[in-house]
Amino acid sequence: MSGGTVVPIELNVERVANGGWCVARHEGRVVFVRHALPGERVLAEVTDETTRFLRADAVEILDASPDRVAPPCPFAGPGRCGGCDWQHATLEAQRRLKGEVLAEQLQRLAGLEVKVDVEEVPGAPQGLGWRTRVQFAITPDGTAGLRRHRSHEIEPVDACLIAHSEVERMGVERRNWRGAAAVEAIATGTRERAVVVTPKGQRTVAVPDLAAEAHVLVDEGRGHVRAVRGRTALTERVGEREFQVTGSGFWQVHPGAAATLLGAVLQFAAVRPGDWALDLYCGVGLFAAGLAEAAGPEGAVLGVESDARAVQDARRNLRDLPQARVERGRVEDTLDRLGVERADVVVADPPRTGLGREVVARVAGLDAARVVYVSCDPATLARDLAWFAERGYHLADLRAFDAFPMTHHVESVALLTREPR
Ligand SMILES: C[S@@+](CC[C@H](N)C(=O)[O-])C[C@H]1O[C@@H](n2cnc3c(N)ncnc32)[C@H](O)[C@@H]1O
Numbered sequence: 001m002s003g004g005t006v007v008p009i010e011l012n013v014e015r016v017a018n019g020g021w022c023v024a025r026h027e028g029r030v031v032f033v034r035h036a037l038p039g040e041r042v043l044a045e046v047t048d049e050t051t052r053f054l055r056a057d058a059v060e061i062l063d064a065s066p067d068r069v070a071p072p073c074p075f076a077g078p079g080r081c082g083g084c085d086w087q088h089a090t091l092e093a094q095r096r097l098k099g100e101v102l103a104e105q106l107q108r109l110a111g112l113e114v115k116v117d118v119e120e121v122p123g124a125p126q127g128l129g130w131r132t133r134v135q136f137a138i139t140p141d142g143t144a145g146l147r148r149h150r151s152h153e154i155e156p157v158d159a160c161l162i163a164h165s166e167v168e169r170m171g172v173e174r175r176n177w178r179g180a181a182a183v184e185a186i187a188t189g190t191r192e193r194a195v196v197v198t199p200k201g202q203r204t205v206a207v208p209d210l211a212a213e214a215h216v217l218v219d220e221g222r223g224h225v226r227a228v229r230g231r232t233a234l235t236e237r238v239g240e241r242e243f244q245v246t247g248s249g250f251w252q253v254h255p256g257a258a259a260t261l262l263g264a265v266l267q268f269a270a271v272r273p274g275d276w277a278l279d280l281y282c283g284v285g286l287f288a289a290g291l292a293e294a295a296g297p298e299g300a301v302l303g304v305e306s307d308a309r310a311v312q313d314a315r316r317n318l319r320d321l322p323q324a325r326v327e328r329g330r331v332e333d334t335l336d337r338l339g340v341e342r343a344d345v346v347v348a349d350p351p352r353t354g355l356g357r358e359v360v361a362r363v364a365g366l367d368a369a370r371v372v373y374v375s376c377d378p379a380t381l382a383r384d385l386a387w388f389a390e391r392g393y394h395l396a397d398l399r400a401f402d403a404f405p406m407t408h409h410v411e412s413v414a415l416l417t418r419e420p421r
Contacts, residue, residue: 034149071088075155079148083146105379110395120401121402129163143176241317245284264413280363283314299323303326306330331355332359364391374414394417
C-alpha cells in the first residue's frame with residue numbers, strides 16, 4: 001500500500017480458506033484475511049490489493065471466536081514471523097480448520113463430499129517443539145531470523161517455538177552468520193557436530209555439549225539453500241529400521257510423522273505376500289521398506305526417485321530386502337523406460353505439485369487394485385483425484401494428519417480403488 005496512515009476496515013470473517021487465510025467480504029470484493037478465525041468480527045489492515053480481491057491482516061479483534069488463544073510465540077502476529085499461521089487458535093480448532101480446508105478442496109475440485117478428521121501426530125503435545133529442520137534467513141549483519149509472511153524481510157528471532165529442542169540447542173539464533181544468506185539446521189538426535197557450507201567450502205563447527213545431530217547449510221547469498229556438498233548423512237529410526245538420509249534429502253520434519261504416515265500407507269496398501277508394489281517418489285525408501293517387508297521374498301517392490309543421493313540412500317537402506325529395488329529417474333519417464341505395465345499396489349508421494357494429469361493416467365493404466373496417494377497439498381490432491389475419477393479410480397478412504405502444527409499445512413493419505421467391472 002502507498003504511504004500514509006492505513007485505515008483498518010471492519011470485517012465479518014466467514015469460512016477458512018487454503019493457505020492460512022479466512023474469507024471475508026468488503027465492498028463487493030473478497031478479502032483473504034490472516035490472524036483471524038471464522039465467526040469473528042475484526043479490524044483489518046489491507047496488505048495487498050488486486051481488482052478481484054484484497055489481502056488483509058486482522059489487527060484488532062472486536063468479537064473473538066471461542067477457538068482463539070493468545071499465541072504462545074512472541075514473534076507471531078500481523079507483520080511478524082511468517083512461519084506459523086494458526087498460533088492464535090487452539091490445536092483442536094487448527095485441526096478442524098485443516099479438515100474443513102481439505103473437505104472444501106475435495107468438494108470444489110473433485111466433487112467429493114467427505115468429512116475429514118485431522119489426526120494428531122505423536123511427539124508434539126502442545127503443537128510445539130516438533131520441527132527437526134528449520135531454515136533460518138540471515139540479516140546483513142549476520143543475525144538469524146525467519147521470513148515475514150509473503151516477504152523477503154527477516155524477523156530476527158531469539159528462539160523458534162515450533163523448532164525441535166535439538167535444533168534450539170544448536171543455538172543458530174545465538175550465533176553470528178555474517179556473509180551467509182540462509183542457514184538450515186537439521187536435528188535428529190545422534191550427531192555431535194554442525195557442518196557449515198560456505199562459498200569457500202565446507203567446514204565443521206563444534207557445538208559444545210550437543211547430543212544432537214546438527215547439519216547446517218549456508219548458501220551463497222542468492223536467497224536459496226544449496227544442497228550440502230560431501231557426504232554428511234543423518235540417521236533416522238522408524239521402528240526397528242534405520243534410514244540414512246544424506247545432505248538435504250527428503251525426510252518428514254515432524255519427528256512422529258514418518259512412522260505415522262508409514263502406518264497409514266501400509267494400512268491402505270494392504271500388501272499381501274507375493275504382491276508387486278510400486279513406491280513412486282520413494283525418497284530414501286521409507287514406504288518401500290514397509291511394502292517390501294509385507295510383500296515378502298516372493299513379492300517385489302520398485303521404488304522410483306529422481307534425486308541421485310536419495311537413490312543411493314534408499315538402496316543402502318533396503319539392502320537387506322532383495323525383493324526391493326530402486327530406480328533413479330523421474331516418474332514421468334521411468335515407468336515407460338522400464339516397461340512397467342501393471343502392479344498390484346501403487347504408493348505415490350509426490351512433492352507439493354502433485355502427480356499431474358500424465359502421471360495420473362500412467363498410474364491408472366497399471367490397473368492396480370489399490371493406489372495410495374500421500375499428499376502435502378490439498379489442492380493438488382483434489383485436482384489429481386478428479387483426474388483419477390475420469391479413469392475409474394475413486395476415493396475409498398482418506399486419513400489426514402497434523403504433521404505441521406501451528407502452520408496451515410496438512411498431510412493426507414488417500415486410498416483409491418477401481419470401479420468394479
Ligand atoms: C514428498 S517426498 C517423499 C519421499 C518419501 N516417500 C518419504 O516419505 O520419505 C517426494 C520425493 O520425490 C522426489 N521427486 C520429486 N520429483 C520427482 C519426479 N518427477 N520423479 C521422481 N521423484 C521425484 C523428491 O526428490 C523427494 O524425494
